[in-house]
Amino acid sequence: MTPVRIRSIEFSIPKRGKTEAENDDRYAVDLDQARFAIADGATESSFSGPWAGLLVRRFMEDTSIVKGSAWGEWLSPIQKTWLESVEKQEIPWYAEEKVARGAHAAFLGLVIRSDGTWRAIAVGDCCLFQFRNKLPRQWFPFRQLNEFPLRPWLLGSRSKANEITGTDREFLSDKVLAPWLGESLEGPTNPDKPRRPDWKYGDEFILATDALSKWFVNQIAERWGTVDPPEIPIPRNAQEFVDFVNELREKKEIESDDVTMIRVTLKKPKEPAPQPAEEVLPMAEEVHVSESTEPRVEGE
Amino acid sequence: MPYDAEISRANPTCVLFLLDQSGSMAEPFGQQPGKAKKDGVADVINKFLYDLVIKCSRDAGIYEYLRVGVIGYGVHVRSALGGPLAGSVLQMIGAIATNPLRVEQRTRREDDGAGGVIERKIKFPVWVEPMANGKTPMAEALNLAYESIDAFIREKPDCFPPVVINITDGIPTTEPRPASEALRALKSSNGNVLLFNIHVSDKPDRPIEFPDAETNLPDKFAKLLYRLSSTLPAPFVAAAQSEGFQVSPQSRGFVFNGDLVSVARFISFGTRAAQDRPSPTG
Numbered sequence: 029m030t031p032v033r034i035r036s037i038e039f040s041i042p043k044r045g046k047t048e049a050e051n052d053d054r055y056a057v058d059l060d061q062a063r064f065a066i067a068d069g070a071t072e073s074s075f076s077g078p079w080a081g082l083l084v085r086r087f088m089e090d091t092s093i094v095k096g097s098a099w100g101e102w103l104s105p106i107q108k109t110w111l112e113s114v115e116k117q118e119i120p121w122y123a124e125e126k127v128a129r130g131a132h133a134a135f136l137g138l139v140i141r142s143d144g145t146w147r148a149i150a151v152g153d154c155c156l157f158q159f160r161n162k163l164p165r166q167w168f169p170f171r172q173l174n175e176f177p178l179r180p181w182l183l184g185s186r187s188k189a190n191e192i193t194g195t196d197r198e199f200l201s202d203k204v205l206a207p208w209l210g211e212s213l214e215g216p217t218n219p220d221k222p223r224r225p226d227w228k229y230g231d232e233f234i235l236a237t238d239a240l241s242k243w244f245v246n247q248i249a250e251r252w253g254t255v256d257p258p259e260i261p262i263p264r265n266a267q268e269f270v271d272f273v274n275e276l277r278e279k280k281e282i283e284s285d286d287v288t289m290i291r292v293t294l295k296k297p298k299e300p301a302p303q304p305a306e307e308v309l310p311m312a313e314e315v316h317v318s319e320s321t322e323p324r325v326e327g328e
Numbered sequence: 329m330p331y332d333a334e335i336s337r338a339n340p341t342c343v344l345f346l347l348d349q350s351g352s353m354a355e356p357f358g359q360q361p362g363k364a365k366k367d368g369v370a371d372v373i374n375k376f377l378y379d380l381v382i383k384c385s386r387d388a389g390i391y392e393y394l395r396v397g398v399i400g401y402g403v404h405v406r407s408a409l410g411g412p413l414a415g416s417v418l419q420m421i422g423a424i425a426t427n428p429l430r431v432e433q434r435t436r437r438e439d440d441g442a443g444g445v446i447e448r449k450i451k452f453p454v455w456v457e458p459m460a461n462g463k464t465p466m467a468e469a470l471n472l473a474y475e476s477i478d479a480f481i482r483e484k485p486d487c488f489p490p491v492v493i494n495i496t497d498g499i500p501t502t503e504p505r506p507a508s509e510a511l512r513a514l515k516s517s518n519g520n521v522l523l524f525n526i527h528v529s530d531k532p533d534r535p536i537e538f539p540d541a542e543t544n545l546p547d548k549f550a551k552l553l554y555r556l557s558s559t560l561p562a563p564f565v566a567a568a569q570s571e572g573f574q575v576s577p578q579s580r581g582f583v584f585n586g587d588l589v590s591v592a593r594f595i596s597f598g599t600r601a602a603q604d605r606p607s608p609t610g
Contacts, residue, residue, distance in 0.1 A: 045336050074387050121451040122385040122425055128448070178570050284334050 029142045032229070033295040034059050039269040040288040044277065052077040052133075053237050053288035056084035062140035063088055064290050066154050068237040070132040070182055074123060075114050079131035079185045082106040087137040094139055094147040100187060110185040130186030136235050140294065145226050146233075152180040155241035157234040157248075158225070162259045164248045166225055173245055176238065233292040234262065239285035243276060262291060330519035331561035333488040335393050341488040342395040342418055342480050343380060345373055346469045347456065348496035349402035354460035355497075358532040359585050365528050366458040369495050372526070373398055373408075373456045376493070381425040381453075390422040397476060398455070401469035403462035409455055417476040428453030466500035470507035474514065481516050489519040494556075495526045498549035508556040519561060524581030525553040535586030538568060540578035550584050557582040 036059060042051035052069030054077065065084040069076025086106050087093075093102045114127050134152025141147065148156050150169040153176055158166040170176050227233075236244060244260065251257035263269035269289070276282040335341050353366040360368070377396065384393045397417040400408030407417050412427045434452040437445050477490050492511060514521040533546050538560060542551045557580040560568065568575045 045338050072383065074385060117388060119388045120425070121431060121453065122381045122390065123388050125382050125450065126385050128450075178566055284336075 030144050031297045032062075032140070032142065033297045034062060034140065035293040035295065036064065037265070037291045038289070039263065039266065039291075041270065041273055041286070043284055043286050046286070050077075051286045052080060053286040054080040054084050055235075055288055055290055056088050057290065058088045061088070062142075063091060063137070064139075064233070064235055064292055065135070065137040066235045066237060066288050066290060067136075067183075068134040068152070068154055068286065068288070070134075073129065073131045074126035075110070075185075076131040076133055078113060079106075079110050079183075080133040080135075082110055082185075083133055083135050083183060084137075087135075091137065091139050091147075094137060094149045099183075103183065103187070107185050107187055128186075130184045132182035132184050134180060134238065135183050138233060138235060138292070140227060140233075140292070144228075147225070152182045153177065153238040153241065155236055155238075155244065157236070157241075157244050158227070159232040159234070159260075159262075160228060160230070163257075164260070165231075167245065167248065170241070170245060172249065173242060176242055176245075180238075227294055229294060229296040231294045232262070233290075233294075235290040235292075237286065237288045239282045240273075240287050240289055243282045263289075264291075331489060331563050333486060333516070333518035335488045337392050339484060339487055340393050340395060341484075342397070342477065342490045344396070344418065344473055344476060344490065344492045345376065345398045346466075346473060346492065346494040346496075347373055347398055347400045347408055348464060348466070348494075349400045349408070349459040350462055350464040350497075350501075351402070351460055352464070352497055352499060353402075353458075355530060357528060358530045359535075361532075364458070364460070365497055366460040369528060370456050370458040372495060374452070374454050377424060377455050378453060381421060384421045385425070390425050392420055392422055394421040395419060395480060396421055396424050399469050399472050399476075400456075400459065401465050402459060405465055405468045405472055408459075410457075413455070417472065418480060424455070428455050429457065430454050463501040464496070464499060465502050466494070466496065466504040467502035467507045469494075470504055470511050474507065474511045477511065477514055477521055481514060481521075485516055486518060487516045489516050489521055489561075490514075491522045491524065493524045493526065494553075495528065496553070497529065498527045498553050500552075504552075504556060512558055520558070522558045522561070522564075522581060523556060525557045525583075526586075527553050527582070527584045529585050531585070533585055536584040537586045538573055538575045538579040539582060539584075540576045540580065545584060554580055554582045 036057050038055050038057060040051060040053050040055060042048055052071065053066065054069070055066045057064050065087040067080035067083040069080040083106065086102065090102065093099060110131065119127065134154045136148065136150045136154035136156055138148045138156055139146060148168055150156065153170065155170055156168045157164060234244065247260045251260070261272070263272045273282070273287050277284070333339065347369060349366070353369065354364055357363050357365055357368050380394060380396060381390070384391050395418040397419060398408040399417060400406065407414060409419065410429055413419050413423060430453070432452045432454060433449055435447050436450050438448055473492050477492065480490060481487065508523055512520055512523050527550050529546070529550070531546055536544065539545065539554065542554045545551050545554055560575060560579045560581055562577070565575050565577055565579065568579070
């Protein structure tokens, strides 16, 4: 067992022109159990923000899907909760039809294990990036910009929306379906040189929704093969995050979308006893900073 | 890249339908001899409006992403929408959603997820009634579309380019080419207006969707409508491909005897799940 001090900062900002209440991204963090999750509710489905919230909270309770347990079982209790909450409301005909189709959300969950490894699960286009010594080490599930699907397979709040039919298989690329089918649950691996994804002190993990994920993948591609590549800038606090996203939006380097990011840093525990957070960061409404020293072991 | 403007409540776009209501529309469909063309096209328009309203619906409300209109052409050339929508040609999508002429109950057959089929009752609003009377003044309809779209673009100069969808049996009594050229020449800062045509024919020929040449089209009317149609812009080509259509960068927004309702799904307001496909109604 490797002791570790985990620090996490979470940021979320709605698409321009939308209010905070209309932000369909959600995140959740449990530092004691070293669990992190983000979800991105699809713009074109209704009640997708609450569905994204149910997904990330479910991952805080139960991470069995990273070990390949059945999705249907994992989703079933929150599908019921989602339906109960929307059926309580008096809604017009067009909203009824949207409810019948269900909400959809991309999802990414990460578990840092005290045996020095990590596991992740992704459905849709939220991505995970692992940095070591400021350099990208692993990223998942999409490694290149052209792998991001125009219409990703997402987690549906209606059970039948998650069944993959023969027609779907024909139209969707393996990349879209692989995480769903449980083929990438161990995190990214090179098929020629399989390796359990590991972590070391000083490693950083970024969980990001699609607009920012595409930007990171593009930054990695631009630096690929260059000697002494410049560091990829990653915001460290609320103000930096807001400035960073606004600048990328101004320069049209990211798509117009809600943007959510969790930055996780793994550090060696301080001696002799754990200390409170070493710096005070400026806080914004949607930014949280948290730290823990004793992640529990995820059982096999 | 043109045709990439974001469609938002601050920067809406518009979708305008032109509906042939001439006397020849009382004749039967080539594909469905038991059904009059006027009934078929009214169904198509109502389905289109239904899809657009659903697309703009968010949670319990409507996001005003679109202005929508239906110009009927036959004895008259004017808005084919009734009740509170009968005024100006282009209406807010929220007004469309709340003002159908009536709401019918229809039954939809759905997979029950266990190998069986269940029937679900759904509400199907009707905005446009079947009508077939008079000649086919397509040029006048295109001119009225020009006026409405021109005014919209002046108000929203940076909008996603408006889409005009003409549904006809393809035998115009007035020359549509100059009016269609003028309409297609209108543009926002993001690209030219798109003119698409749906040809509902007396001929029982199989559907042809988004052709990239006129050689396989069955008659001179189909060829005329093909020539009036805009080439699909790149984002529509990508969306059509993801919907499973065989299209090329030269494909035109023209459908012969087929279903163009899919075009509503090419207009993107943001992320949509791969599995989020409307089920057939009826």
